[in-house]
Amino acid sequence: MISYLIKRLLEMIPTFFGITLLSFFIIHLAPGKPTDVLTEMNPKITPEAREKLERYYGLDKPIIVQYGMWLKRIVKLDFGESFSGDRRPVIEKIWDKKKPLLERRLFITFMINTLSMFLIFIIAIPIGISSAVRQYSLYDKITTTSVFIGFAMPSFWLALLMMMLFGVHLNWLPISGLKSMNYDSLALSGKIKDIILHLLMPIFVSSFGGLAGLSRYMRSSMLEVLRQDYVKTARAKGLSEKQVIYRHAFRNALLPIITLLGLSVPGLIGGSVIFENIFGIPGMGQLFFMGVMTRDYPLIMGILTIGAALTLIGNIFADIGYMLADPRIRAK
């Protein structure tokens, strides 16, 4: 098992560099440069000034040289400096050590996505199981239809509807941001309440869309298990339906879900672009969006690299989880 893990870890290295190489080239293939934000269609700016700026950012060098320079830095875990006017180190934008934990972008996104993932799992798994157990019943049809409505509904639309209802008409919840303006003057309990109120809508919106996929997955996985011989055996032995489902079928049906859990690790920091922008939440999704809009290459690459690393780590976790859950894989 250890040697298998080491092999998997070693395999990750070329994969990781392959991903960064592709990302680097694709970003540079897109038309437009970071300097365009400063110079494009502005008659005050001469072509000479534009060239100077490009030289300053090293954009006049061939892409492969630029990639080499980037690689040289990244092996030292240096993500470089952002191209935006503040020239702050990319890592500081993502994880600013001087700020309280709650204000660091990576943490904010991670927290929201973990909470919504948790919500998705605790709601979707029971829905999936109960739908499978009662296949084709009215309950099954209703849950299927409602989760698919959630799946089909654009999240920005749902977000706006909720803001209008809870923010404007009922005035129960804050519309956007992470903290109220008087946050600093609140007592600790007030601060916690304030943040929870701000997070309710974003977490609901980001969970809602995810319910359909997971609950359907759980349902089909459960259905498959329920058809297996050992379930029939269990029933034949006279075990109660509860015991059959929760002791025998459920554990096995959960196996594929472990893989899914591992694969959702990168989603914990990405995949938040839309709702972070709509709800004005200062997380990684918002930062990534701003980076792309301003062609801030070091920032985009920094976030992509972290994403790639997390995807690979997530895969390893999925493998380990599988091994722990399924003795047959361990034996191999």
Place this chain on the structure above:
Amino acid sequence: MNISHILNHFFVFLFFIFAFIECPNLYATQPPDYAYGDAIVEGTIGEPSTLIPMLAGDSASHNVAGMIFNGIVKYNTDLKVIGDLAESWTISPDGMVITFRLRKGVRWADGVEFTAGDVLFGFKTIIDEKTPTPYKEDYLQVKKFEVLDKYTFRVTYKKPFAPALTSWGNLIVLPRHLLEGKDITKTDFGRNPIGTGPYKLKKWVSGQEVVLDSNKDYFQGRPYIDRYIYRVIPDTATMFLELQAGGIDIMGLTPIQYTKQTNTNFFKANFQKFRYPIFSYTYLGFNLKHPWFKDKRVRQAIAYAIDKNEIIDVVLFGLGSPATGPYVPNTWPYNPNVKKYEFNPEKARELLKEAGWKDTDGDGIVEKDGRPFKFTILTNMGNRQRINTATIIQYRLAKIGIKVDIRLLEWSTFINEFIDKRRFEAVLLGWSIGLDPDQYDIWHSSKTRPKEFNFVSYANPLVDELLEKGRRTFDIEQRKKAYYKIQEILADELPYIFLYVPDAIPIVHARIKGIKPSPIGISYNLHEWYVPKRLQRYSIEP
């Protein structure tokens, strides 16, 4: 950077320059409800990148930095250049030397006095090879910069350059005592600036808010509003909901929000709306190298076929005015007497016929030498107003036998692959225009190289001469004459069809008083805005 971005940028620049106008009678006429205190919350789509103006390319940065820094000069509400940190200036008769006298007793927010040495420092910084700024061009025209005494400096130009005066607006004032010997791209000054302006930075939480406190020692008097908060809300729909929920006090509306969504009792009771022309225009530009558009009569025919008022009514809900040239109506360079092309499809058909375009095969499209008149208008994605304008033009030109296709392109692709490479027949775009009327870069025949801005390849020796004349004199009457003539020529030759000048339509909470709308907008006198004590919403601890 797209045009709306540039537009924003320009506004901010305006705001900057006009930031705060003097009002000597303020105290004499002060109504009884003037009061200090309260806060204003403004929604901003983008977060500032840095608060050093010369390094910032985005409007959000200039917007905030404009509250913290002053320029040497600014514009007043009549669009005249007046002093900001400068008390006065003299221009030598040959227009080559400008001597500025600075205000005495102006202090940086940390208490150190502002002097000509700071201006010299800012000037040296902006022209420094190592400073990555797109704005150095105007300063590179300076041959010699001399500090004559603590409050006086003199700049000598290589040749007379009328836009030079306004270039001393907002970019180069930096505190020497804090930055000398440092690399401004490496210091944290951009996130912790010290300026001379009406507000100073209190805190900046990335992605969330930038909080400014009033500068109680501001040389034009302490601002009434104690705090100014920019809240970062990247989505405009969310921002509009925040406005309704009381989360923000100021935002710019869209025409549909202005005419329909804010036309309710709630908004009438709680908000005040403003409307004034933006310093920009939208146009249909032709590739003059294209054989069909070489003929002036064809361009004029297209002008007659387009109904500008229809476009304004439909696209802007009436919130704009027809453009007849590259200047905004009712400003000093604007020539009201140029040739106007009233909507007249009949005349358009005649002109086309004259130019040899006739529908010979009866398919409704005119032909010449066996080729039907079809062309494509390129415009950028994401700008609904432009897309709708293009659609209306398409409909109107079909009526006179010209088939138009519309193609939408992502902004960078549009500029890099089509504009720069001259791969277009016609484009629908906009220009934001500076308050100085110099438009050398857009119309001069020497500015047609790749990445330059005369991409329609317009060339007219007389226009070239007038453009040069206009930028070489400071005499406003002479300049006016030159720009009037240029507009007459452009209106006749129509390298662009000038379509409309949109209006800025901001909304501000009703509790905020003291706003005096002017042709240059509303923010120029922000330090005079106030909220009467009984209406104040926030209590600010000093």
